[in-house]
Amino acid sequence: xxxxxxxxxxxxxxxxxxxxxxxxxxxxxxxxxxxxxxxxxxxxxxxxxxxxxxxxxxxxxxxxxxxxxxxxxxxxxxxxxxxxxxxxxxxxxxxxxxxxxxxxxxxxxxxxxxxxxxxxxxxxxxxxxxxxxxxxxxxxxxxxxxxxxxxxxxxxxxxxxxxxxxxxxxxxxxxxxxxxxxxxxxxxxxxxxxxxxxxxxxxxxxxxxxxxxxxxxxxxxxxxxxxxxxxxxxxxxxxxxxxxxxxxxxxxxxxxxxxxxxxxxxxxxxxxxxxxxxxxxxxxxxxxxxxxxxxxxxxxxxxxxxxxxxxxxxx
Numbered sequence: 001x002x003x004x005x006x007x008x009x010x011x012x013x014x015x016x017x018x019x020x021x022x023x024x025x026x027x028x029x030x031x032x033x034x035x036x037x038x039x040x041x042x043x044x045x046x047x048x049x050x051x052x053x054x055x056x057x058x059x060x061x062x063x064x065x066x067x068x069x070x071x072x073x074x075x076x077x078x079x080x081x082x083x084x085x086x087x088x089x090x091x092x093x094x095x096x097x098x099x100x101x102x103x104x105x106x107x108x109x110x111x112x113x114x115x116x117x118x119x120x121x122x123x124x125x126x127x128x129x130x131x132x133x134x135x136x137x138x139x140x141x142x143x144x145x146x147x148x149x150x151x152x153x154x155x156x157x158x159x160x161x162x163x164x165x166x167x168x169x170x171x172x173x174x175x176x177x178x179x180x181x182x183x184x185x186x187x188x189x190x191x192x193x194x195x196x197x198x199x200x201x202x203x204x205x206x207x208x209x210x211x212x213x214x215x216x217x218x219x220x221x222x223x224x225x226x227x228x229x230x231x232x233x234x235x236x237x238x239x240x241x242x243x244x245x246x247x248x249x250x251x252x253x254x255x256x257x258x259x260x261x262x263x264x265x266x267x268x269x270x271x272x273x274x275x276x277x278x279x280x281x282x283x284x285x286x287x288x289x290x291x292x293x294x295x296x297x298x299x300x301x302x303x304x305x306x307x308x309x310x311x312x313x314x315x
Contacts, residue, residue, distance in 0.1 A: 008049055009083065011158040013075055015042040016054075017025065020072050021145065023061040081148075091284045093124040098285060101130045101148045105138065106230045108152035108272065111250040112167065116296045117291060123292065143277040150293070151284065155271040164275040167297030171269035174261045175180050175234070175252050183259040190220050190264045196245040197225035199234065199243045214265055272297070 018028035019039075021035055029039040047054055050071070055062040061114055064072075067311055098315070120127060134151065140159050141150045151158075158164045174193065176183055182192050200209055207224045215222055228234065234245055235255050246267065252260045274293055282284040 011040055012046055012049075013078060014041055016046055016068075016071065016073050016083075017079055019043065020064060020068065020075070023055075024062070025062070032042045033060055039277070043261055049302075060254075063230075076144065076146055078234065079278055080283075083283075091288050093288070095126065096124050096285060097126040099128045099130060100150065100286075100289060100294070101132060101141070103148045103151040103153075104150070105130050105134050106232050107248060107251065110232060111170075111248065112152055112297060113274070115299070119296055120292060124288075127289070129197040146279070149276065149280055150290070151275045153273060153275060155273045158273050158275045162275040162277060163281055164273045165294060166296060167274055168274045169269060169271050170248050170250060172245055172246050172263060172267045173249050173252060175247045175258055176238055176261075177242075177288065178257055178259045180242060180244070180259065185261075185279045188261045188264045190218065192219050193244075193264050194222040199226040199228065199241075200224055200236070201229065201231055201239050201245075203229050205229070213267075213268060214267070268296050273295045276293065 014032060017208070018031045022028045022031060025039050025043065026036055026267065029036045032039065032172070043054070047265070047290060048093070051069060052067040053065055053229065054068040055064055059252075077237065102113060113129070117129060120129070132148065134153055134157075136153075136157055139148070139151060139153075140161065143151075143159075143162065150164075152167075155164070155166060180196075181197060183187070185192055194215065198212075200207070205227050207227050212224075214221065225241075226237065228237070231247065231251055234247060235258060235272060237243060237246060237256075239257055246263065247260075248269075249260075274290060276286065276290065
């Protein structure tokens with residue numbers, strides 16, 4: 001049967017997109033601010049248009065057919081393009097109302113998102129930010145479905161199909177209490193570095209990381225007394241113990257009760273990038289947000305909450 005192109009209007013595309021996202025007529029209706037019968041009627045029209053059931057019943061809701069899954073990305077792109085056509089030529093930060101979802105590690109949340117929000121709320125108070133954890137295996141699909149708008153990840157973890165821009169190059173330093181016995185040194189030697197117990201960040205709970213292999217190659221060994229899965233808790237651990245830690249430099253800028261030293265061995269840093277999908281690449285509002293993120297990324301000391309921590313050896 002020949003399809004009538006005029007029968008597939010904008011509202012039907014919005015309904016299909018909502019059904020793909022919610023997998024439920026009831027939840028799709030809530031998302032669209034429509035009645036459940038109205039969305040059911042739209043689904044009937046969509047099925048007639050595509051000559052496919054599009055969704056079948058499952059134990060936990062509606063399951064999209066293969067045809068529906070094939071339509072997911074094109075429909076999302078069409079809706080994004082229509083939204084782009086309807087937006088003003090210039091982005092008014094004073095009146096802008098929009099939500100942005102960012103995937104970020106706990107490191108990026110502390111080092112970039114928090115200072116970014118401080119600036120964002122002063123320049124565009126109507127923009128809301130949702131931050132979710134990074135899921136490397138699902139990231140590409142999240143971008144395609146519009147579940148996330150930006151990702152803050154290491155350069156080597158950025159999917160090839162995404163646009164990206166490097167925010168800055170990060171390096172590692174050694175961190176400890178400002179009144180730690182080792183903090184009286186002018187610079188750390190390998191002996192100084194290996195003498196205290198260490199606390200490390202490990203997502204798997206392992207009591208070792210790449211630094212231990214580098215130490216073995218130099219004939220040294222360190223004692224690891226604690227492994228945590230987040231950088232967020234490290235400052236408090238260091239404040240209340242005699243342990244020390246190897247920490248990304250930007251996380252050391254907010255605490256005046258901690259001292260930081262240059263490392264006595266070579267530990268490669270990393271590039272932190274922001275990544276985004278083609279669907280938002282030319283969006284004026286998203287371009288402004290990405291530019292502001294880059295601006296914040298160029299200011300390493302924006303995290304400082306009080307005075308500068310005790311600095312040693314040119315850090």
